[in-house]
Amino acid sequence: MSDDPTVAALQQRLSAFAAARSWQPFHTPKNLAAALSVEAGELLEIFQWLTPEQAGAVMDDPQTAHRVRDEVADVLAYLLQFCTVLGVDPLVELAAKIDRNEVRFPVE
DSSP, X not given: OOSSOOHHHHHHHHHHHHHHTTOGGGOXXXXXXXXXXXXXXXXXXXXXXXXXXXXXXXXXXXXXHHHHHHHHXXXXXHHHHHHHHHTOOHHHHHHXXXXXXXXXXXXX
């Protein structure tokens, strides 16, 4: 695998990983959305009860930084799997959302 993976390559790798384990029947949009929510909650849990200063320094602790990176990976993995199942291109949709937000929230 390349040092600089593409979204498409990661989606293919995730699909192959699931297929090798016969997990596809469980990768429904509802299940993937639920898993995405759970993983986002686990990311949030790391920051629960931290002051803004503590939250800003969370990556300074190697153990906590590792947890953050793992949860970010889990969130992204489920989001990419969700997009694969529904045929959504996340980069196209993000660009379109930014375009809409630029119109919705113009610079004053």
